[in-house]
Structures are given as C-alpha cells and as structure tokens.
Amino acid sequence: MPDRNESGPLHGRVVAVTGGGRGLGRSIALAAAAAGADVAIAYRESEAGAKSVADEARSLGAEADVHRCDVTDRDQVFAFVAAAEQRFGRVDGLVNNAGIMPETPFLETTPQEWDRVIATDLTAAFHASQAVLPGMLERGSGSIVSIASRLGQVGWPGVAHYASAKAGLIALAKSISREFGQRGVRANCVAPGVTNTDMGRTVMEGEVGRKRMAELPLGRFGEPEEVADCVVFLLSDASALLIGQTLNPNSGGLMP
Numbered sequence: 001m002p003d004r005n006e007s008g009p010l011h012g013r014v015v016a017v018t019g020g021g022r023g024l025g026r027s028i029a030l031a032a033a034a035a036g037a038d039v040a041i042a043y044r045e046s047e048a049g050a051k052s053v054a055d056e057a058r059s060l061g062a063e064a065d066v067h068r069c070d071v072t073d074r075d076q077v078f079a080f081v082a083a084a085e086q087r088f089g090r091v092d093g094l095v096n097n098a099g100i101m102p103e104t105p106f107l108e109t110t111p112q113e114w115d116r117v118i119a120t121d122l123t124a125a126f127h128a129s130q131a132v133l134p135g136m137l138e139r140g141s142g143s144i145v146s147i148a149s150r151l152g153q154v155g156w157p158g159v160a161h162y163a164s165a166k167a168g169l170i171a172l173a174k175s176i177s178r179e180f181g182q183r184g185v186r187a188n189c190v191a192p193g194v195t196n197t198d199m200g201r202t203v204m205e206g207e208v209g210r211k212r213m214a215e216l217p218l219g220r221f222g223e224p225e226e227v228a229d230c231v232v233f234l235l236s237d238a239s240a241l242l243i244g245q246t247l248n249p250n251s252g253g254l255m256p
C-alpha cells in the first residue's frame with residue numbers, strides 16, 4: 001500500500017465527486033486523492049472509468065469507493081452521500097461536477113430538454129448539497145464546490161438552459177454561503193472555459209473552437225488537471241476566506 005500524502009492540503013478529508021468516472025470529474029477525484037483525501041466517486045454510465053479512477057486513487061495512497069448515481073434522481077444522490085458517510089465516517093468536501101451540455105437553438109428547445117438540463121446541471125447540486133449539509137453542520141466545517149462555466153456568466157446562443165443552470169449554481173453557492181458560512185460551511189464555484197474532455201472537445205475540434213482559442217488572452221484551452229487544481233484549492237483550508245466566490249480558470253476568457 002503506497003503512503004498517502006500526509007502533508008497534502010486535503011489530508012484527513014473525505015471528498016465526494018459526482019460524474020467522477022471520466023473527464024473533469026476523473027481529474028478532480030485524482031487531484032483530491034493526490035492531495036491526501038479519501039474519495040467517493042459517483043458515476044452514471046462510466047462504471048469501468050470510475051473503477052479505474054478508484055484504482056488510481058488507491059495507488060496514490062487514498063481510500064476510494066465507487067457508487068452508481070444518476071444525479072437527477074434525488075434518492076440516488078442521497079444514497080451516494082449516505083454510502084460515503086457510512087464508509088468514511090463523513091463527507092468534508094462535495095464536488096458537484098456531473099453535467100451535460102446539449103446544443104439546441106433556443107426556439108427549438110423543448111420543455112423536456114430544458115428540464116433535463118436544469119435537473120442535471122442545477123437541481124442535482126441542490127439535492128447533493130442538502131444531502132451533505134447536515135453532516136457538515138454537525139461537524140462545523142465543510143466545503144461545497146460546484147462546477148459552473150464561463151457561459152453561466154456571459155450567456156451563450158444554443159445553450160440557454162445550460163448557461164441558466166450554471167448561473168444558478170453561482171447563486172446557489174452564494175446563498176448556501178450566506179445561510180451557513182457562520183456555521184463553518186463554504187460554497188464556491190469553479191467556472192472553466194473550454195477544457196480538454198469529451199465535452200470540451202466537441203468545441204475544440206471545430207472551426208469555431210480554433211477561432212475562440214486564438215481570441216483567448218492565454219492563447220490555449222485548459223486541461224482538466226489545471227481546473228482540478230482550482231477545485232482542490234477551494235476544498236482546502238488554503239481558501240478559508242473564499243466563500244460564495246467563482247474562480248475562473250478559463251484562460252482569460254472571462255475577466256470579471
């Protein structure tokens with residue numbers, strides 16, 4: 001068994017990540033493990049991916065568990081958190097990462113698609129936050145990090161549902177922070193720009209992506225590991241004074 005990172009910023013913490021079987025969630029779970037945390041990894045379809053993330057986390061010295069959890073199902077979200085609490089004794093950090101971004105012109109967006117995106121990208125964070133908060137309040141500490149998006153701050157054609165949900169996450173973090181900050185719970189968001197995952201590559205690989213990259217002050221898109229570092233920072237005590245904030249690791253695509 002390899003040694004865990006006892007001097008890491010998340011040593012002794014338990015971090016739960018939704019959508020941890022691939023993409024950004026995979027990088028977040030591994031970055032948390034590398035920072036010393038034990039990790040509870042939720043997946044919907046990527047079971048093999050989640051198991052390989054758990055194996056990799058264990059190779060970093062962490063304890064790791066995987067759970068199937070469709071974040072649109074409140075019961076499954078509560079079951080995921082309960083299982084993590086049972087296995088590890090508590091959840092100190094929650095990362096609301098799972099998300100979808102279908103692209104549909106606004107006037108063609110059906111109410112069903114609107115509801116599906118809001119359920120996945122916003123309401124899921126409401127469920128998961130309600131699930132972890134009682135334990136965090138009991139211990140008087142906790143950090144909730146939601147993955148928002150640059151688009152949630154600027155709006156974007158073709159993804160009104162997605163941008164609205166991401167804007168909602170930003171307001172949710174501020175609201176939770178105002179309600180529970182004095183009891184030790186912080187909620188913040190990370191708002192990436194285009195990032196090199198399955199979702200990001202749909203943009204990166206086209207002409208629009210090449211044009212957008214050339215306009216970025218940094219001149220390149222982000223890697224998931226770079227975004228994950230921001231999440232670990234917000235989960236850790238290094239960000240103790242940051243509450244209700246949105247970090248923008250998006251290559252200068254948004255300078256609020």
Ligand code: NDP
Nearest residue numbers: 019023024044045046070071098099194195197198199200
């Ligand atoms: P991917 O499309 O690569 O991965 C999506 C993840 O979300 C998968 O782990 C998937 O799980 C999970 N997921 C989707 N729907 C559900 C559901 N109903 N229940 C549980 N899990 C679900 O996307 P990214 O990794 O890039 O995205 C991660 C987050 O980052 C999202 O919130 C996204 O909006 C945000 N983001 C991404 C950007 C990018 O350019 N990549 C830019 C800005 C924000 P599974 O495979 O197990 O089904």
